[in-house]
Amino acid sequence: MEETVQIHIDETQKNDRIDKAVSTQNDEWSRSQVQQWIKDGHILVNGEKTKPNYKCSVGDTITVIIPEPEALDVAPEEMDLDIYFEDSDVIVVNKPRGMVVHPAVGHASGTLVNGLMAHCKDLSGINGVLRPGIVHRIDKDTSGLLMVAKNDFAHEKLVNQLVAKSVTRKYEAIVHGVISHDVGTIDAPIGRDKKDRQAMTVTDENSRNAVTHFRVLERFKDFTHVECQLETGRTHQIRVHMKYIGYPLAGDPKYGPKKTLDIEGQALHAGVLGFDHPRTGEYIEFQAPIPADFEHILKSLKNR
Structure with missing residues (x-):
């Protein structure tokens, strides 16, 4: 059976192209896939078929009919x-x-x-x-x-x-705002957002416990470079938790502000992974450096 999702356009998406507005609702909906859905008539604006270059208006109701x-x-x-x-x-x-x-x-x-x-x-x-x-x-x-x-x-x-919860998972992120304290723990349950089924939020309804530990690596004028360590692994956990405490990830198309750093997607990198080898039981840990675009942004922030 086909699934239908409705998106209500507010001020934050005013004048966005419809293919962009829809693709940002779900990480697994590529912009090209959305454009194909529009051409196939699977995406309606206020009940009518549309074109990929349609500019959204406040109050528009976009209906996405997800094919089987x-x-x-x-x-x-x-x-x-x-x-x-x-x-x-x-x-x-x-x-x-x-x-x-x-x-x-x-x-x-x-x-x-x-x-x-x-x-x-x-x-x-x-x-x-x-x-x-x-x-x-x-x-x-x-x-x-x-x-x-x-x-x-x-x-x-x-x-x-x-x-x-014995796997080590550490991430590096750049967040909006300057975090004043050096370390912290966010213990807040995460569940599906009732207003947007493609998003997660901190809620007590139909939620699961979620714990994220963070520490500040470096502070800049308007941003902070942090390390986040997962205790649990909920969908979008770091992105949701950092938004919840007022420091959303830079570049995050779903949970962050529109005016952000020049990066494709959220500035988030899973840099450390450690676990007991499934057969030998020996603990092994790996580290991957941040990618080049992430490094470039950090350097530009330092030079501001």
Whole structure:
């Protein structure tokens, strides 16, 4: 059955092109996919068909009729993967910003899973045909380290560590505003936003506990460079929590302000990943440096 989503345009999206306004509602809706939906008549403005270059007005109601999922054939694709570790049980890979982790409608190719399938024949089947080997994920516009299971034994062991909160996951982020205290903990439950089903929010309704620890790395005039460590792993957790305390991520199209730094997507990088090897039990930890665009922004902030 087709799924329908309604988006109500407010002042923050006034004069935005409709393809941009819709694609920012869901990390897995690419702008090209939205443009195709518009051409196919799956996106309506105030009940009428529209064009991709339509400029939104305050009060517009956009209806997105999501087509039924296609039967996707996940094909292996040769990619230059940035692999930090690999053995017969697990792969640790550094995902670039802009890459989707696993196939979905609108992203049947070019995903990390497509590249992994070309790189190795064996991946865990626990999460199904579309997410082979995927134990946890990070957002499309977040860069950084992921652990991938090559077999079901490793998959279950790694998931158990995530449940037990024993996996080390540290991120670097640039946030709006100057945080005055050096360290802090955000303990606030996260659930689906009733006003926007594609967004998460801090709420007591139908929520799950979420804990993020942070420390300040460097302060600038209008921004702060922070390290965030996840205790739990909820959808968009760092993005939601930093917005909740008044310091949204720079470049975040969903939770941050429009006037921001010149970066494609949120300035967020999963730089440290540590876990017990699923077979040997030995603790192993990996560090991936921030990407070039992130580094460039930090340098520009220092020079202001």
